Amino acid sequence: MSAHIFVVEDEKPILTLLTYNLEKEGYKVSSSSNGEEALSLIKEKKPELILLDWMLPDLSGIKICQYLKQDEKVKNIPIIMLTAKGEEEDKVKGLNTGAEDYMTKPFSYPELLARIKALLRRVKPNVVSDEAIYLDLRIDRESMKVFRKEKEITLGPKEYKLLNFLIKQPKRVYSRDQLLEHVWGDDINVESRTVDVHITRLRQAINIEGTKPLIRTVRSAGYSLEN
Amino acid sequence: MSAHIFVVEDEKPILTLLTYNLEKEGYKVSSSSNGEEALSLIKEKKPELILLDWMLPDLSGIKICQYLKQDEKVKNIPIIMLTAKGEEEDKVKGLNTGAEDYMTKPFSYPELLARIKALLRRVKPNVVSDEAIYLDLRIDRESMKVFRKEKEITLGPKEYKLLNFLIKQPKRVYSRDQLLEHVWGDDINVESRTVDVHITRLRQAINIEGTKPLIRTVRSAGYSLEN
DNA sequence: GAGTATTGTTACAGATTTGTTAAATATTGA
DNA sequence: TCAATATTTAACAAATCTGTAACAATACTC
Structure with a gap:
């Protein structure tokens, strides 16, 4: 019925916040705070969108992004990168790796939501509303x-x-x-x-x-x- | 069986009202009207949920929120911010600080209750069963x-x-x-x-x-x- | 057991809540 | 703008709920 969003984030409060708010919005939310796990879960669950933290304990977000974008089965899932500071360089790297969008923490939740909706609409126009x-x-x-x-x-x-x-x-x-x-x-x-x-x-x-x-x-x- | 809710609020009438209603609902309620005190009490009592007033005499609610979210032991306790006016900016700040939810005074008590339940369900799915x-x-x-x-x-x-x-x-x-x-x-x-x-x-x-x-x-x- | 206090039950009037219709007002689109 | 639609309010009918009073039944005291 509604889109499935996968969140990769190791900071618990942020994860809780995101999960809570996204679910309130009607999305199905899965998550992992660990890069390796995230990769396999994403391949298994095939979410419609991924929120990906830049900084992770094991694999960095950018690595995950690269891996995902090389995998035929999941390469079309849009990714929004979440990073701690909005350095322009980071931003570019993020986008070059294949992330469809990019947000800097602390981010405005309404803005994030807007971007999520926009991406979902673009990628899978039929997912948002079915x-x-x-x-x-x-x-x-x-x-x-x-x-x-x-x-x-x-x-x-x-x-x-x-x-x-x-x-x-x-x-x-x-x-x-x-x-x-x-x-x-x-x-x-x-x-x-x-x-x-x-x-x-x-x-x-x-x-x-x-x-x-x-x-x-x-x-x-x-x-x-x-x- | 029932959850423990901590209320940080300096306006007595509101505090009384909240305490009364929450207890009626079967929650255990503790409170403080003072930011410093609230911080230490929260760390000591580890409530399941915090209602946090935005405006306090000493520490501002947002500061308290930040402190709490930095403390490993209590960072996962969900916080609902209570503020006087619903400016979007405030809302965003509140969420970025880590508050899980947000309500504008004067708020609808049933709505607050619903959000409390929703949050508690998330954090402790078995505590507030419906x-x-x-x-x-x-x-x-x-x-x-x-x-x-x-x-x-x-x-x-x-x-x-x-x-x-x-x-x-x-x-x-x-x-x-x-x-x-x-x-x-x-x-x-x-x-x-x-x-x-x-x-x-x-x-x-x-x-x-x-x-x-x-x-x-x-x-x-x-x-x-x-x- | 008699007498008293307390509780159980019932019926009914009055109060409250809801369903529905129709008319007034607002909104939309050509 | 005007006409068509949609929305809200108002009004009344119908359904349901509530409180009280009256009486019955039960428990308690001595």
Whole structure:
């Protein structure tokens, strides 16, 4: 469903931070703090993108990069280099080795995220957005189409976002506030009852002939996507 | 069983609020309103998570964060920064310093709680399970479902809260007043007999075929969750 | 065992929450 | 700009939950 990112980083706090934030963003994250291990794991897992620390205890990041770029099977996986100081020379080396992008620590997380997205979009336009499936409901994010039992369903933008959010963790109950925050976002000047109305419309839209209702109401708590 | 959270915050009302709510949630809470003290206490107590105010009288939160992240013994404790205004720059600084997450005051308490849980889940996956189990009774807090012997049970909101509270410390006897305070909360205009009625309803709900009663009455004292 | 205190249970009125519709407002695209 | 769409709010109906009172049952004291 979402892209898989491999992080090679030996500093635990940074690794924790990256993993946490990337996962929050919906990416699958694997990692290694050790160069040798990283190489074999990457070949095995074939992630869509690699974040690679410059400084590692055993193999240096630049070495890893070189090895990877020589391997037919993984040479097309984009790599973002992470280095401690932004010396121009380093930057050049990094890029010459084949790294697709480069960031200097301490880096701005939003910027890193932006670059990750950009790279993923470029390299595998279909990875960032693909399919989410729950029971007989399917969201094709690429075409932004929604199907129930192979029948296409038309949703408004909000309903689409709402469904996309709910499907992230089916069965989990989200409060109206959570939904407002994640689906509506910044625009907090909205009453929570608004959610109800959109839920109703979403229900109507996805409730085709011969199917169970898919949205559960949990009184005084919220809603969840569930049979 | 439950996680220990350290709060560094110099504004008393906020500290009180946080402590109260976190304890209610079942966490052990320690705190300090002073940066220097916080540092030594944290090293001593090794909490599972730190809530760190950005603005402190002596050391700034960001400094504390830096110190902590340099200390081998505590560098892996996740930190949530609390700041007054959500400037993007601040946010970035906060994360670069090693804080795992970040919240802007005034913050939504449920959101904070959600993030705390998320972080704790990452660091200590087994500490904050979203499940509570006592004998053959299981509460899945994520989907807000309750099961007895794998059979799903339907509870009203109050019953659900009540059970959730009782299960925190099975066998412990809670007085009606305690239950009113923790389950009913703000609404103190309720007679203590009300508890009895809800206990009855809860009993009926969780008492399925072939099971022992799970709620014990302790005459002139209160109730407990117990076979 | 009688009498008292405490708890269990039930029914019902009132309160709260949710579902739904329709109308008002905002946004978008031609 | 205007028209088409989308979104929000408001309003009311329906569903569900809650607190209380009344009475029954039980436990406790003497």
